[in-house]
Amino acid sequence: MNGIASTTALTALLSLIAAWLVLGALGLARPNSIRWVARTLFPVGALIALGVAGTGAVALTAHFSAQTAVLPLGLPNLPFHVRLDALSGFFLLLLGSAGAGISIFAAGYFRAGEGTAPGMMGLQYHLFLASMALVILADDAYMFMVAWETMALSSYFLVVTQHRIPEIRRAGFLYLLMAHVGALGILLCFGVLQGGSWLMTFDAMRGATLAPAWASAAFVLALLGFGAKAGLVPLHVWLPEAHPAAPSPVSAMMSGLMLKVAVYGMLRVSWDLLHAGPWWWGLLTLGVGLGTAMYGAIFAAVQTDMKRLLAYSSIENIGLIFAGIGLALLCRSFDMRLLAALALAAALIHSFNHALFKSLLFLATGSVLHATGERSLGKLGGLIRYMPWVAALALIGSLAIAGLPPLNGFVSEWLLLQAFLQTPQIPHAFLNMIVPLGAAIVSLTAALAGYVMVKFYGVVFLGQPRERALEQAHPAGWLERAGLSWLALGCVLVGVFPQVALDVVGRITGQLVGATVQRGPSPWWMTPLASNQASYSGLWLWAGLVLVMAATFVLVRRFYHGRVRRTPAWDCGYRWQTPRMQDSAEGFGQPIRHLFGPVFRMQRELPLPSDPQPQYRVQVEEHVWHALYLPLSRFVLRTAERVTILQGGRLATYLLYSFLTLILLLVWVL
Amino acid sequence: MAHLNLATQFVQMLAGALLLISFAMLAERRSRRLLILLVWQGAVLVASTLLVASTAHLTHLFYSAALTLVLKVCVLPWILFRLMRKLGIERDNEPLVNLPTLMLVGLGLVIFAFGLAQPVSALATTVLRDTLGIALAVILLSFLMILARRKAFTQVIGFLSLENGLFFAATSTTYGMPMVVELGMALDLLVAVFIFGIFFFHIREQFDSLDLDQLESLKED
Numbered sequence: 001m002n003g004i005a006s007t008t009a010l011t012a013l014l015s016l017i018a019a020w021l022v023l024g025a026l027g028l029a030r031p032n033s034i035r036w037v038a039r040t041l042f043p044v045g046a047l048i049a050l051g052v053a054g055t056g057a058v059a060l061t062a063h064f065s066a067q068t069a070v071l072p073l074g075l076p077n078l079p080f081h082v083r084l085d086a087l088s089g090f091f092l093l094l095l096g097s098a099g100a101g102i103s104i105f106a107a108g109y110f111r112a113g114e115g116t117a118p119g120m121m122g123l124q125y126h127l128f129l130a131s132m133a134l135v136i137l138a139d140d141a142y143m144f145m146v147a148w149e150t151m152a153l154s155s156y157f158l159v160v161t162q163h164r165i166p167e168i169r170r171a172g173f174l175y176l177l178m179a180h181v182g183a184l185g186i187l188l189c190f191g192v193l194q195g196g197s198w199l200m201t202f203d204a205m206r207g208a209t210l211a212p213a214w215a216s217a218a219f220v221l222a223l224l225g226f227g228a229k230a231g232l233v234p235l236h237v238w239l240p241e242a243h244p245a246a247p248s249p250v251s252a253m254m255s256g257l258m259l260k261v262a263v264y265g266m267l268r269v270s271w272d273l274l275h276a277g278p279w280w281w282g283l284l285t286l287g288v289g290l291g292t293a294m295y296g297a298i299f300a301a302v303q304t305d306m307k308r309l310l311a312y313s314s315i316e317n318i319g320l321i322f323a324g325i326g327l328a329l330l331c332r333s334f335d336m337r338l339l340a341a342l343a344l345a346a347a348l349i350h351s352f353n354h355a356l357f358k359s360l361l362f363l364a365t366g367s368v369l370h371a372t373g374e375r376s377l378g379k380l381g382g383l384i385r386y387m388p389w390v391a392a393l394a395l396i397g398s399l400a401i402a403g404l405p406p407l408n409g410f411v412s413e414w415l416l417l418q419a420f421l422q423t424p425q426i427p428h429a430f431l432n433m434i435v436p437l438g439a440a441i442v443s444l445t446a447a448l449a450g451y452v453m454v455k456f457y458g459v460v461f462l463g464q465p466r467e468r469a470l471e472q473a474h475p476a477g478w479l480e481r482a483g484l485s486w487l488a489l490g491c492v493l494v495g496v497f498p499q500v501a502l503d504v505v506g507r508i509t510g511q512l513v514g515a516t517v518q519r520g521p522s523p524w525w526m527t528p529l530a531s532n533q534a535s536y537s538g539l540w541l542w543a544g545l546v547l548v549m550a551a552t553f554v555l556v557r558r559f560y561h562g563r564v565r566r567t568p569a570w571d572c573g574y575r576w577q578t579p580r581m582q583d584s585a586e587g588f589g590q591p592i593r594h595l596f597g598p599v600f601r602m603q604r605e606l607p608l609p610s611d612p613q614p615q616y617r618v619q620v621e622e623h624v625w626h627a628l629y630l631p632l633s634r635f636v637l638r639t640a641e642r643v644t645i646l647q648g649g650r651l652a653t654y655l656l657y658s659f660l661t662l663i664l665l666l667v668w669v670l
Numbered sequence: 671m672a673h674l675n676l677a678t679q680f681v682q683m684l685a686g687a688l689l690l691i692s693f694a695m696l697a698e699r700r701s702r703r704l705l706i707l708l709v710w711q712g713a714v715l716v717a718s719t720l721l722v723a724s725t726a727h728l729t730h731l732f733y734s735a736a737l738t739l740v741l742k743v744c745v746l747p748w749i750l751f752r753l754m755r756k757l758g759i760e761r762d763n764e765p766l767v768n769l770p771t772l773m774l775v776g777l778g779l780v781i782f783a784f785g786l787a788q789p790v791s792a793l794a795t796t797v798l799r800d801t802l803g804i805a806l807a808v809i810l811l812s813f814l815m816i817l818a819r820r821k822a823f824t825q826v827i828g829f830l831s832l833e834n835g836l837f838f839a840a841t842s843t844t845y846g847m848p849m850v851v852e853l854g855m856a857l858d859l860l861v862a863v864f865i866f867g868i869f870f871f872h873i874r875e876q877f878d879s880l881d882l883d884q885l886e887s888l889k890e891d
Contacts, residue, residue: 648886651882652766652820655816656817658813666782670785
């Protein structure tokens with residue numbers, strides 16, 4: 001390739017990102033017009049997102065070599081470097097394809113008079129998208145941090161769209177605080193990675209040779225920094241606060257896309273910039289990931305707010321992704337490249353899947369919220385009658401996230417389990433015993449995720465409406481449905497053609513690990529390891545499912561036709577039933593609350609049997625909040641108070657400080 | 671001590687006068703007399719600069735002497751005098767530390783300043799190298815004055831006296847600063863006094879007094 005053609009994809013990407021920014025600025029031309037900002041600009045933004053996805057996909061083709069460029073931006077002698085390789089291409093594909101669905105949905109979603117002016121919101125929204133793309137493209141620490149902080153700030157302003165509500169401001173503050181703590185970790189990590197050369201380009205960091213202790217320090221800092229953004233326990237506290245506070249498309253972006261950008265950062269540092277490390281890196285990441293997955297699943301099961309439930313479910317999925325990364329790191333430290341590639345492929349595919357189905361579900365809650373004005377699961381129900389489209393598409397998302405075949409969630413969890421099942425090959429006795437436990441935890445988490453989704457879907461869409469007002473719920477507009485359908489289509493496609501996904505991520509594992517998991521000999525089957533061990537075909541399963549369903553339908557029609565009797569359901573002998581007597585979200589979560597009692601910090605108020613108006617109240621909080629964050633904040637406040645003694649308010653004291661400093665400095669000079 | 675020529679002896683006498691005036695300012699409580707002392711300080715500074723200029727044959731020092739004369743002996747005291755009349759400032763309150771203690775601390779500072787100047791003046795090549803200690807002492811004493819007084823007006827005079835000390839340090843070690851720097855400083859000083867004047871009015875409006883102890887009530891709890 002010649003010099004000009006070799007950066008075509010990169011140039012196209014940068015122009016697309018610039019177009020996003022222009023789009024954001026255009027929104028300010030008529031900042032209060034929903035018709036202009038939402039109905040006109042957002043669909044264009046979705047088209048740009050498709051372009052980004054397409055260009056990202058170019059980087060994943062077989063004969064693509066990494067493209068780099070130096071931008072005429074940044075500080076003097078410190079220009080921005082950008083680079084497009086398979087890893088960034090994959091995450092751009094993720095960003096673009098899920099972002100397109102979200103933008104289309106958002107075009108129909110935003111209404112006038114909801115907090116920030118639409119034009120401002122459009123600016124923040126597209127700035128957020130562009131900064132995420134720039135984080136993925138950045139090839140030096142300086143640009144990475146600038147884009148990273150832009151991403152954090154623009155999303156903060158999106159979270160506090162409805163800033164008149166104190167809880168939302170509080171959630172936004174918590175998010176900003178954690179974002180800064182995380183950014184600090186990343187900054188220090190880059191500081192270590194430059195290894196004394198003081199060059200901030202990733203190229204220099206790749207070439208730097210670090211002492212083992214410093215490499216480990218960099219790794220732990222990266223885990224801390226990116227973990228805070230991704231929501232690893234115990235740095236996850238901002239997630240269940242910020243996601244419900246934000247408007248639904250923003251929740252979808254943060255959960256579906258921004259958490260993946262953090263995953264990208266972790267992969268970039270631990271696989272590209274750092275060289276193979278000791279095995280405890282992998283074990284640490286694996287342990288934290290599995291703990292996070294379990295924790296998220298358990299807490300999701302007891303939530304009564306649908307967006308909080310989804311936020312905890314995001315924590316769970318991030319945990320699974322990090323478990324995959326951890327397992328891959330573990331295998332890399334023993335130089336088991338194929339196995340590392342398998343685990344990494346599972347983590348990558350799961351990232352992609354999660355971007356699709358979590359965005360889908362968050363958007364569906366947005367439609368529900370707009371149709372009913374309710375977020376609390378206790379006041380919803382039976383919406384499948386009033387919003388059939390949303391219900392059907394949310395069903396696809398729920399099935400996918402629950403990890404049921406033939407949808408995409410199953411593929412990545414299956415691959416992850418396959419990787420875990422191969423760990424007895426690890427030449428280390430202790431790890432041989434420990435790591436298979438991880439497989440058990442992954443299975444348990446998957447089962448809990450299924451439980452959570454039954455709860456979510458069942459309480460929101462099935463049964464009877466629990467409130468009278470729900471009967472006025474209106475179906476979602478066509479733009480909202482289009483956005484949801486796009487994401488659902490992605491879930492189905494990845495589920496049915498998993499071998500294509502495996503091929504695609506094979507490009508990345510080839511770049512990072514030096515090994516690629518083959519899809520297997522047959523074009524219809526995915527056989528990652530050996531055909532006598534395990535293989536899976538989404539298409540055949542899909543075909544089988546369709547066949548069985550069709551056969552059942554035909555048989556029922558043929559043999560039972562006309563023999564259907566309609567009678568009222570058995571009312572247990574109690575005639576005065578109301579829809580409120582259905583199983584509630586609290587009731588559904590009760591077994592989990594009981595089983596995992598010590599994990600929660602619960603406050604329950606049980607009514608007396610004689611109470612004529614019984615009230616039942618349960619509040620579930622996290623131990624980590626009371627055990628870690630509150631003492632920490634008290635400590636900071638106390639220390640700050642001690643320091644404020646310096647600021648006594650007397651001018652003479654302040655002057656004395658300068659005077660003494662002057663004298664001391666003079667003495668020191670002497 | 672080696673034999674010194676008349677001009678050098680004269681300059682050293684002026685330096686001594688400068689130090690004496692600084693001590694007098696430290697002890698003075700009436701605003702009007704303080705202002706007069708400041709004028710004297712400026713005049714002594716002008717005289718010493720002129721002497722240095724004529725012995726070392728440096729034309730730019732003549733200019734800076736003229737600048738000092740105009741600014742520090744005429745314009746600034748005049749502005750301050752008008753301010754004083756307008757604001758009706760008669761005298762400062764009791765200093766934060768009582769006067770004998772203040773004097774003792776001042777003495778300590780002078781000794782410290784001389785000790786500090788010794789290695790530096792050994793390196794200096796000008797006629798005035800022995801006076802660097804005095805210049806430093808004037809700076810430290812002025813700082814002490816700012817520190818120990820309560821009224822904003824007195825502190826401004828302390829600030830101007832500190833600037834005089836700096837100027838003297840510059841002439842005594844290196845025959846003054848480049849003209850551009852000196853002009854810049856002169857302008858800064860003028861602007862600073864204007865701003866101080868505005869602040870006086872604001873502070874008085876807010877607290878009905880120029881007593882800076884009142885500023886303590888601004889502190890947040």
